[in-house]
Amino acid sequence: MWKEENNQLSRSFKFTNFIEAFAFMTKVAFVAEKMNHHPSWSNTYNTVNITLSTHDEGNVVTSKDKKLADEIDKLFSGGNSIFKS
Amino acid sequence: MWKEENNQLSRSFKFTNFIEAFAFMTKVAFVAEKMNHHPSWSNTYNTVNITLSTHDEGNVVTSKDKKLADEIDKLFSGGNSIFKS
Amino acid sequence: MWKEENNQLSRSFKFTNFIEAFAFMTKVAFVAEKMNHHPSWSNTYNTVNITLSTHDEGNVVTSKDKKLADEIDKLFSGGNSIFKS
Amino acid sequence: MWKEENNQLSRSFKFTNFIEAFAFMTKVAFVAEKMNHHPSWSNTYNTVNITLSTHDEGNVVTSKDKKLADEIDKLFSGGNSIFKS
Numbered sequence: 622m623w624k625e626e627n628n629q630l631s632r633s634f635k636f637t638n639f640i641e642a643f644a645f646m647t648k649v650a651f652v653a654e655k656m657n658h659h660p661s662w663s664n665t666y667n668t669v670n671i672t673l674s675t676h677d678e679g680n681v682v683t684s685k686d687k688k689l690a691d692e693i694d695k696l697f698s699g700g701n702s703i704f705k706s
Numbered sequence: 707m708w709k710e711e712n713n714q715l716s717r718s719f720k721f722t723n724f725i726e727a728f729a730f731m732t733k734v735a736f737v738a739e740k741m742n743h744h745p746s747w748s749n750t751y752n753t754v755n756i757t758l759s760t761h762d763e764g765n766v767v768t769s770k771d772k773k774l775a776d777e778i779d780k781l782f783s784g785g786n787s788i789f790k791s
Numbered sequence: 792m793w794k795e796e797n798n799q800l801s802r803s804f805k806f807t808n809f810i811e812a813f814a815f816m817t818k819v820a821f822v823a824e825k826m827n828h829h830p831s832w833s834n835t836y837n838t839v840n841i842t843l844s845t846h847d848e849g850n851v852v853t854s855k856d857k858k859l860a861d862e863i864d865k866l867f868s869g870g871n872s873i874f875k876s
Numbered sequence: 877m878w879k880e881e882n883n884q885l886s887r888s889f890k891f892t893n894f895i896e897a898f899a900f901m902t903k904v905a906f907v908a909e910k911m912n913h914h915p916s917w918s919n920t921y922n923t924v925n926i927t928l929s930t931h932d933e934g935n936v937v938t939s940k941d942k943k944l945a946d947e948i949d950k951l952f953s954g955g956n957s958i959f960k961s
Contacts, residue, residue, distance in 0.1 A: 724820070724829050731816075743837075746835040748831065749831075
């Protein structure tokens, strides 16, 4: 779950390997770019740490961060929303 | 399922949207690059069509294509292999 | 250059290898998703073929396709717009 | 340039925007996965910070890190190695 601390939202995600972690990052990148609201994030092998805050508002947590956090959660849990043709 | 026809393996994959389709392509791209065996593939919105044959062997289906097809199937069905931290 | 033929715009792009080709596709994917206007495209190793038409308008070339084609050209020629820190 | 400090190599890269930064990360991800040697890295908008060390050798800088650093430099400066068809 996301933690709100020091004026930012943060959450850690773990995957089976680097390829799965990076594919998740690719999905998040699309959503961030569409929202024009980008995370501060780091990756080591199968772990992705994401931190969200709104720079334009003086580095506090805003509704933009909460919306992006929600979208990221959907991308994470939605891995099995793929349907077969 | 993969079809073997005209000396090539082909399969079509469908996703919930473009982002999911492109994230799948990213995973396949990693595996293809690692195997140094690349697909001929096309994408329109949520659909990805993949065709495999071995150019160096005169455009026939070889064990390399079958191995790549297996790996692609694992990536496709493994969307839910992500575990939560 | 883009060709307009059979009610679609198409252009072929060539790169030094698969990694460069796929990184270009990733950039195009971001722009397409932001515009909510997606290409029909195919890739084999270092070659990317892109076809643009507007399905909602009965598969003709519209200003949306021309705009996306312009953006793609910028991404292609802008490979060297990266600046060093 | 890369700095060697605290038993790790690190370098910061800057791009024109998020799309260019993430496309660079995609290229680095391919090379890292092929070498089976992955970076610790972070990104905020147009900036990518990469840190390299070898965990299996007790978190020191090894020849693997130097090789990956070289490959990353080639990817960064090679943005203009794309040729037109």
